[in-house]
Amino acid sequence: MKEEYKVAGMTCASCAISIETYLKPQKGILEVAVNYPNQSVTISYDENIIPLETIGNKVKEIGFKLILGTKEDTKKEFEALEEKRLATLKKKLIFAAIFSVPIFIMSMFLMGKIPYENWIMMALALPVLFYSGAEFYTIAWKRLKSFSTNMDTLVALSTGIAFLFSVFNTVNPQYFLSKGLVPHVYFESAVIIITLILLGRFFEEKAKSKTSSAIKKLMGLKPKKVTAIRNGEEKVISYDEILKGELIILKPGDKIPVDGKVKKGTSFIDESMISGEPIPVEKMKGSNVFAGTINQKGSLRIIATKIGDETLLSQIIKLVEEAQSSKPAIQKLADKIAGIFVPIVIGLAVVTSVLWYLLGPDPSITYALLTPITVLIIACPCALGLATPTALMVGIGKGAQQGILIKDAQALETAYKIDTLILDKTGTITEGKPKVTDLIWDKNTVSTELEKVVFAIESESEHPIAEAIVAHLKMIDTENVPIDSFTSITGLGAEGTFKNELYRIGNESLMIQKEITIPTELSVKANSLKSEAKTVVYVAHKNRVVGLIAVADKVKETTLAAIEKLQQMGIEIHMLTGDNEQTAKAIANKVGIKNYQANVMPADKGAFVKELQAQGKVVAMAGDGINDSHALAQADVGIAMGSGTDIAMESAGITLMHSDLKQISKAIQLSKATMKTIKQNLFWAFIYNLIVIPIAAGVLFPINGFLLNPMIAGAAMSMSSISVLSNSLRLKNKNIN
Numbered sequence: 001m002k003e004e005y006k007v008a009g010m011t012c013a014s015c016a017i018s019i020e021t022y023l024k025p026q027k028g029i030l031e032v033a034v035n036y037p038n039q040s041v042t043i044s045y046d047e048n049i050i051p052l053e054t055i056g057n058k059v060k061e062i063g064f065k066l067i068l069g070t071k072e073d074t075k076k077e078f079e080a081l082e083e084k085r086l087a088t089l090k091k092k093l094i095f096a097a098i099f100s101v102p103i104f105i106m107s108m109f110l111m112g113k114i115p116y117e118n119w120i121m122m123a124l125a126l127p128v129l130f131y132s133g134a135e136f137y138t139i140a141w142k143r144l145k146s147f148s149t150n151m152d153t154l155v156a157l158s159t160g161i162a163f164l165f166s167v168f169n170t171v172n173p174q175y176f177l178s179k180g181l182v183p184h185v186y187f188e189s190a191v192i193i194i195t196l197i198l199l200g201r202f203f204e205e206k207a208k209s210k211t212s213s214a215i216k217k218l219m220g221l222k223p224k225k226v227t228a229i230r231n232g233e234e235k236v237i238s239y240d241e242i243l244k245g246e247l248i249i250l251k252p253g254d255k256i257p258v259d260g261k262v263k264k265g266t267s268f269i270d271e272s273m274i275s276g277e278p279i280p281v282e283k284m285k286g287s288n289v290f291a292g293t294i295n296q297k298g299s300l301r302i303i304a305t306k307i308g309d310e311t312l313l314s315q316i317i318k319l320v321e322e323a324q325s326s327k328p329a330i331q332k333l334a335d336k337i338a339g340i341f342v343p344i345v346i347g348l349a350v351v352t353s354v355l356w357y358l359l360g361p362d363p364s365i366t367y368a369l370l371t372p373i374t375v376l377i378i379a380c381p382c383a384l385g386l387a388t389p390t391a392l393m394v395g396i397g398k399g400a401q402q403g404i405l406i407k408d409a410q411a412l413e414t415a416y417k418i419d420t421l422i423l424d425k426t427g428t429i430t431e432g433k434p435k436v437t438d439l440i441w442d443k444n445t446v447s448t449e450l451e452k453v454v455f456a457i458e459s460e461s462e463h464p465i466a467e468a469i470v471a472h473l474k475m476i477d478t479e480n481v482p483i484d485s486f487t488s489i490t491g492l493g494a495e496g497t498f499k500n501e502l503y504r505i506g507n508e509s510l511m512i513q514k515e516i517t518i519p520t521e522l523s524v525k526a527n528s529l530k531s532e533a534k535t536v537v538y539v540a541h542k543n544r545v546v547g548l549i550a551v552a553d554k555v556k557e558t559t560l561a562a563i564e565k566l567q568q569m570g571i572e573i574h575m576l577t578g579d580n581e582q583t584a585k586a587i588a589n590k591v592g593i594k595n596y597q598a599n600v601m602p603a604d605k606g607a608f609v610k611e612l613q614a615q616g617k618v619v620a621m622a623g624d625g626i627n628d629s630h631a632l633a634q635a636d637v638g639i640a641m642g643s644g645t646d647i648a649m650e651s652a653g654i655t656l657m658h659s660d661l662k663q664i665s666k667a668i669q670l671s672k673a674t675m676k677t678i679k680q681n682l683f684w685a686f687i688y689n690l691i692v693i694p695i696a697a698g699v700l701f702p703i704n705g706f707l708l709n710p711m712i713a714g715a716a717m718s719m720s721s722i723s724v725l726s727n728s729l730r731l732k733n734k735n736i737n
Helices: 013-023 052-061 071-109 117-132 134-145 151-171 187-211 213-219 312-325 329-359 364-378 382-401 409-417 425-429 447-459 464-475 508-513 520-531 559-568 581-591 602-614 626-634 646-651 662-697 710-733
Strands: 002-008 029-035 040-045 065-067 225-230 233-238 247-250 259-264 267-270 281-283 294-297 300-306 404-406 420-424 430-441 485-489 493-498 501-506 535-541 544-555 572-576 595-597 619-623 637-641 654-656
Touching: 002 071, 013 029, 013 040, 013 052, 040 052, 052 065, 065 071, 071 117, 071 187, 117 134, 117 151, 117 187, 134 151, 151 187, 151 329, 151 364, 329 364, 329 662, 364 662, 382 404, 382 409, 382 662, 382 710, 404 409, 404 662, 409 637, 409 654, 409 662, 420 425, 420 602, 425 430, 425 572, 425 581, 425 619, 430 447, 430 464, 430 520, 447 464, 447 493, 447 501, 447 535, 447 544, 464 535, 464 544, 501 508, 508 535, 520 535, 520 544, 520 581, 544 581, 559 572, 559 581, 559 662, 572 581, 572 602, 581 595, 602 619, 602 626, 619 626, 626 637, 654 662, 662 710
Parallel strands: 420 572, 420 619, 572 595, 619 637, 637 654
Antiparallel strands: 002 040, 002 065, 029 040, 225 233, 225 247, 247 300, 259 300, 267 281, 267 294, 404 654, 430 544, 485 493, 493 501, 501 535, 535 544
């Protein structure tokens, strides 16, 4: 069995490593992958050998909580725990600050002026350590029992040693006085360190809740209450109670709860969540509606065809969650470094202590205690652990807000390297639906009368081209007139009579077969339209062609500008299509693509991607159909159009909800900005530790007598985490065009 569970209590990247290393050796557990940014663990295990409850207890042994139950229940419990944690953290932070400030003032400004000052400071420090800082010691103790460490170990060791050393000097000052030394206390260092680390964690938790706001906004599109018809009566039920096939009533302003089909009524629905188009779409009997969209005008009764996790909205939420939980190579490297960092730092602290005790000036015992404390504090790897996940979460969240859903963080890591882009034609470059592009009537014909007859005849036909013609004539408010007869002619067209006169509508073969005259002027125009890859429909009255209707899959309005921009970015563009050579050439010329291939089978698309990859190119593939799924999965970055099939969306790493090619350049810019932020974060986290740890160990002391104060070290350590978080959050405001 392989399942993902939420984990409560993780505070840093090394926590994730602790869980992995503790669970992996357990008998019956086959695979463990902990994701710190998503606060989850994916476990593959044999339930006959190790029940899930046992796994939960094992996780609990090292200080975390595995949340068990149904997906919906665990999500609710986890969110409740996270909210509780944030509230508790805030309470502990305020508590720590209230007690720490008097200790800080006494030690810094009033030392030697207040009787029993050490005893007063010790009394004030006790609640900070044993209430506000209790979790550091609890978790560190649990880690010690399992022979593992994390940043809590560093905090517990440094503040614990500072506190115990100070308590000893308070209770028994004679020990150092008898040796001629001043018995210093460091209560202020211990409490200020705890306060500052709690402050850093509070900001981190706040930042986490901000980065997941995209998912929360999407979740908010689900209504809580729904009006359904049960046993012939209207009944208000909760969202979770909706059944598939149920009749649901939508009033103006209602959020659509399910994917469904309109059974009764007409209305306009705001589908901008799906299409990006701000204009509401008219819905009538038979129209499809989608969960998360909003009913604007009119009332509808819809049949629920997809509910719960099956809806398009749920798939979108899943895509965003998967994207935020996937772990790219750069994150794995940061996790690995964080995992070995803590033991190395503890080793350095021990070496520092020994060297100061053996080689340091008097009182060497004091230096031997204080320098390792400073090393342990300054080296807390929180900034390192935050560098990659926070930038990725902000980048993925920003993409979601702009209609760019990143399913796989690896795609975000790779997109900026793209040098070759393959585009599918239908539905990607073009709109994917045939539309009337030209209406040309003989100069001796009264077009308005003829349009009425064409509308009436084509309304009887079920051919997709007839549907396109009807849609166009309906759009220009053509009147529908009653015709006397209708006959469909398979493969050729249709004919009908109006006021006892015969009309034929169809292709050129129909005209030839029925020996209908095509005037030279219309024949020339027909050939011209065909050269533009348009399908030409002839309209004949009696035995003469009187008009032409051109139907084509129109190129999207934004395609040309999008391709120009991508080419300016130095990206080589190819177009692959299953259409014929003439159509492919016409479309490629229209949008400025030099490299194109016609009559391409689905398997050929994947093979072409491989061929380009073999040439060392970083290939992206954009498509919308099932026939593109192989190439989308094969490409270094698969980009699915949001209007496409579910399979295409599942195969691709990125989904463009607006189905607009301009989004591709935005996704590349977003990738570039995110990777730049990650590199900046890692640089600052590494350079900070590399420079400050030797200073904390006292390397400058022999040169100029400088030794870092543990309290200043605690403040600097927290500031490094806050600076990494702030740098990541800057990405939210970056302009991506």
